Amino acid sequence: MSPDPTPVPRDIPLPLPVNGHALELLLIAAFIAHILFVNLMVGGSILVLAFEIRGAKNPDYDRLARALASTVTVNKSLAVVLGVAPLLLLNLLYTIHFYTANTLTGTAWILLIPTIATTFLLLYLHKYTWDRLRDLKWLHIGIQAMAVVLFLFIPLVFLTNVNLMMFPEHWTNVRGFLSALVLPNVFPRYFHFLCASLILTSLFGVGYFGRAKYPVEETFQALTRPQIRRAFYTVAFGVSLAQFIVGPLVLFTLPSKGLSGAVLSAIAMGALLAIPAIWMMWKDLSLPEPDGKRLPFIAGCLSLTVLCMATGRHVYRGVALAEHRQAMRLATERWAEESAQAAYEQTLGRERAAQGVTQGQALFQSTCSACHGVDRRVVGPPLTEIARIYADNPDGIVTWARAPGKKRVDYPQMPAFASLGDPKLRAIAAYMLQTGASKTAP
């Protein structure tokens, strides 16, 4: 069996409300804002869990987990609300591609809604039962662990969808979410995202708990500000190094159809910008008491890295989809023309019927009457003669008109009318037989 051809669906036949390029810039900006808070939410939840487990032995880490948890519930609200804009723009710019991916993974996609809502409720439950479940610590940790497990699953569904939308050639092979999950590049990107979440949250921790205004002495028994900075910096540094393994993996598993010079240079630029940031993390970690003075520089470099990566990712999507979108554009235009023509013909048919003119008669007048008279020869044989030859055989006329031959030496050859289509040819044939017969009849 030959593989199914790449589907070429048609787009929504309404114009974009504004220039597409402006929307694309807006999409990149809105996506970065969204993903930053998603990173803080997911990375924050993982760190809260890790710190709280560690807090079983060192109560200071329990306090650190609790303080971090209260930022997670704020960040999660912003992650959702800031997700609306990129969703809106993605829906608008890539309507068909995005919706197709959503449908093909439909069950997992719609389950995101209750899953995310449940995760958020678990976060609140965890946050507000910290004291009440003090004696049932493992239950309390279990609540957070459940939220983290769900948070680890949710991005996978989003990633699978935005990946699937770029590869129409795979659409016919997808049977639900799990089969879309195994398409190339999903897991490397997923790990890349998780690493980014941990790096961002750790650096956020360095800044948030390391700032002079944070009441470290009142909150913790033994932990000092430099120690907290060191704890967060260590995570950021370690995971950043890991990112240098995961990053190339993302690049190498990326299907080549969307790669271009611009994509590669954006990614390379992003990676290069990360190097001084990591170097500065190392410098801060080498101090006996990390002072966090390099944090603005690190944050600046990594912000540019994120910008480069988001741009590269967007350009990749543009290149990957360019050919398919062009094919879709043509199909959409063709569809609109055909549809308008059919609507016009239907109206015309109604008007003719109101005037007592059949479609066959109208088509005969416009297409055939230049050569065929009713009862006398103009160029070709008249209808009376045609009606005699094809009496009770209208299909014979259709077959002839589609591919006429040459029967009579003294007549010029008739051109083919296959392009009119069988329904119209049939209507003409019916008219010819009826009119020809009525003129022949005594």
Place this chain on the structure above:
Amino acid sequence: MDLPVFHLDVLNNRMLIAIIAVLHVVINHAMAVGGIPLVSYLERRGVRTGDDAWDKLAFRLLTVFFVITTTVGALTGVGIWFSTSLVNPYAMGSLLRVFFWTWFTEWLVFVTEVVLILAYYLTWKKWTGPRKRAHARMGVVLSIASWATMALIVSILSFMMDPGSWQSNRTLFSGMFNPVYLPQLAFRTPLAMVMAGAFGLAIAVGATDAGTELRTNAVRTLSRWILAWILPCAAGGIWYAHAVPSAMASNLAVALLTQALEGWSRTALGVLAAVSAAIALLALWGAVRPNEVHTWALIAPAFLAVLLIGTFERVREFIRKPYTIAGYMYANGIRKDDYPMLQRDGLLAHATYTSVRRITPENEVDAGREVFALACTRCHTTDGVNGIRDVLTTLYGPDKPWDRDAIGAYVGAMHTTRPFMPPFPGSELEKRALAAYLVHLQDHREPLEGAQVTGVRVER
């Protein structure tokens, strides 16, 4: 036609949307649009009277509203989008193109709203003393933002009922300010306030102790709040009910439909009026004898309010049929303008995803199944909610074999006798194939899976 068909053969697609949407509207109306002004009012009352008890009550209400709106409320809002774009992507995709700026503006207001509610909730206990007044003012700004998000979205809901002059000039402004918009807004705004009061009463049962002065005061105040909004709500409802049928009638020539709509709007009005009256009576009891009201009577208005809005949303969805965007797109997701071509050439000839392209006597049932998936599954299942086997059993009986020709003829004419049905969008051959499939269903209980399970095929 051009997208894979998502289908839930037990639950029904529309039911999926209904569950998510009604849940969202209940939360949004009761706990944001109406809830925040209520909290803000109680907070100001605390500031004015100097009685700390009001502040505590307001904060308890806000805590419930805050947790629920930022979790289930926010997610069901996104969920309406997810579910409608799965079930009717053409309608959603079209609305996005028309209303992009409305949605974008709504997003900006929504961001403001979320930032403000975070700030409002998190600074409640920190902004004390002289800063309390500023905090109370923040409540007012938040109330306005909450209302504005609804006010923007309602324009899109009304547009789907009656696009008004957009049909001819295609501008955003004419789409937004369609004939149903202001009446609908005039109804939803006080309705949200009534709902907030009803939910406030139910929460007050848990948030205050029975027999205390705070309970009595809370019940009296919340009941008066409900009473104050009941009349505007009824007035808005009547205006809205009058705006709908006439506007729909101008779009649809079939006289029967108008009658059916009037029947529906009267029934709906009856239900709305009875439930509103019950809420009003309970609120009156609370306002006059706040310390004698039974606990059940404090909880009942919230349930009645959910019933009220659930019914209302159901009626609203129903009367829009056969359209999903009145006069432009049918409930099956097919543009009205594409009907002549599809009826001439057939749905399958133009479908991107189908396993049958040409109908032959051998593949008729398969072709009919594809036609059913494309044309009917936005509203019908085989055996689940609004199952087609049930419909046909009612029409043709369970015992004797169904007549294929009769079903075929009915499919061609059903939109004249069942005005909420779109006309059949396919060719004559497809009508026969669909009839063959429907007859086949009589003694074959076979569920129809959506593309999320079976994937898609592209037949050349």
